[in-house]
Amino acid sequence: xxxxxxxxxxxxxxxxxxxxxxxxxxxxxxxxxxxxxxxxxxxxxxxxxxxxxxxxxxxxxxxxxxxxxxxxxxxxxxxxxxxxxxxxxxxxxxxxxxxxxxxxxxxxxxxxxxxxxxxxxxxxxxxxxxxxxxxxxxxxxxxxxxxxxxxxxxxxxxxxxxxxxxxxxxxxxxxxxxxxxxxxxxxxxxxxxxxxxxxxxxxxxxxxxxxxxxxxxxxxxxxxxxxxxxxxxxxxxxxxxxxxx
Numbered sequence: 021x022x023x024x025x026x027x028x029x030x031x032x033x034x035x036x037x038x039x040x041x042x043x044x045x046x047x048x049x050x051x052x053x054x055x056x057x058x059x060x061x062x063x064x065x066x067x068x069x070x071x072x073x074x075x076x077x078x079x080x081x082x083x084x085x086x087x088x089x090x091x092x093x094x095x096x097x098x099x100x101x102x103x104x105x106x107x108x109x110x111x112x113x114x115x116x117x118x119x120x121x122x123x124x125x126x127x128x129x130x131x132x133x134x135x136x137x138x139x140x141x142x143x144x145x146x147x148x149x150x151x152x153x154x155x156x157x158x159x160x161x162x163x164x165x166x167x168x169x170x171x172x173x174x175x176x177x178x179x180x181x182x183x184x185x186x187x188x189x190x191x192x193x194x195x196x197x198x199x200x201x202x203x204x205x206x207x208x209x210x211x212x213x214x215x216x217x218x219x220x221x222x223x224x225x226x227x228x229x230x231x232x233x234x235x236x237x238x239x240x241x242x243x244x245x246x247x248x249x250x251x252x253x254x255x256x257x258x259x260x261x262x263x264x265x
Contacts, residue, residue, distance in 0.1 A: 129159035158219035
């Protein structure tokens with residue numbers, strides 16, 4: 021650890037130790053993952069627990085505190101997007117079933133900010149606050165297709181990780197696929213992440229007709245998958261109208 025790291029940098033590293041598969045950690049694990057001395061990690065964790073930013077379970081494991089969730093929910097830049105989208109997402113989910121998702125572009129990844137799922141739905145690897153590479157999912161491909169050209173070129177220059185044999189890892193094929201997304205108005209990804217599922221995504225537009233998010237559904241990979249496109253596009257038009265006001 022560099023001695024010139026600020027306290028804020030150390031706190032950021034502490035928070036970055038938590039994830040979907042590690043929601044609760046012991047202080048020693050936090051120190052190791054954050055590359056901090058145990059005494060330093062313990063002191064910072066104690067202060068954060070005192071302010072409610074972290075929570076200590078009865079078994080002494082540490083997890084992100086409700087206070088942090090409260091602040092993030094109240095002041096999140098995606099709050100307006102989620103509020104505008106949710107009524108339409110609920111209607112879409114009632115028609116399609118399985119999974120309905122809302123995602124935004126974050127750096128060179130797609131960040132999922134909302135998801136509705138049904139009991140018995142098909143496999144879905146995404147989760148709220150989860151991320152995927154832009155080239156790997158229907159939502160990511162929609163956002164990449166409408167991203168600034170320099171970001172597109174950065175992604176196209178690779179490396180492009182393969183999740184399955186259907187993942188677009190060839191830059192030329194990916195470039196053609198992005199052109200198809202812009203021309204057709206949606207991304208249709210059969211078996212891209214799981215061979216039994218199809219992801220379909222459409223862009224959501226805000227003021228100035230700028231693409232600000234992607235709306236997607238995850239449905240069975242069968243001949244009925246394309247039948248969901250009209251409902252998905254209708255929901256996207258409704259959300260876009262709300263966002264453009």
